[in-house]
Amino acid sequence: MAALLACGSEKSISERIALAEVAHYLESNPVYETADIEYGEVKFAQKSDAEALASYENLEKGGYVTLELLKERKRFLSKDSTFVYLIKLTDKSIPFVLEKTDKKATVKTFEYTLDDAGGAHIEQTGKNRAKATVTLTKKETDFADFAKKGADNNASFTKKTYSLRFNGELGWEVTK
Structure with a gap:
């Protein structure tokens, strides 16, 4: 009862x-x-993508992704540079990843x-x-x-x- x-x-x-x-x-x-995040080879512009790169660096500090700098290119007579990083998701990110394609992941x-x-x-x-x-x-x-x-x-x-x-x-x- x-x-x-x-x-x-x-x-x-x-x-x-x-x-x-x-x-x-x-x-x-x-x-x-x-939200969707990119991973794999991702290109960042020093000025316009600084906030996005900082977000990825915070994820790396938390152990959710690894960042590996592949290319760095300074533009001639410009203060802007471009960087290409290899971004990999780690096992720690699994509980937050809902969907994954070749280049993007949907995360909570x-x-x-x-x-x-x-x-x-x-x-x-x-x-x-x-x-x-x-x-x-x-x-x-x-x-x-x-x-x-x-x-x-x-x-x-x-x-x-x-x-x-x-x-x-x-x-x-x-x-x-």
Whole structure:
């Protein structure tokens, strides 16, 4: 009987049950932001790509990539130089890499976790259905430098609404 109560065997939903179900759902369906990074032979201009090169150097310090200078070319009568680096992803970067092609990798820049303290706003939409709006806090990864700069990066959290449905055998569960 205790197991049924923990799963939410009642058709009325509480904030505690909604948060537990959303947390369970997020374990297999994490929320994150991504960006593409280049690897392999990558060319950098000293001035215009200085920020990108600094981001790669930070990843190298963290052990996520290795950088090997292949070519350095000074332009005649110019203050700008070009560099070609061989960039390799290390095993430490595996948890952050979602997709990989020959020259680019899609990596997690920010991960979102459920803010239990923020609670949940619950709206019962029917006898067996409800919507729970929860707060997800934003945590940056070591790849955050590659995130697109914009309006999305002005908050350290996001609000997300999940649909829940009551199942007679399992109790409440997230459907989306």
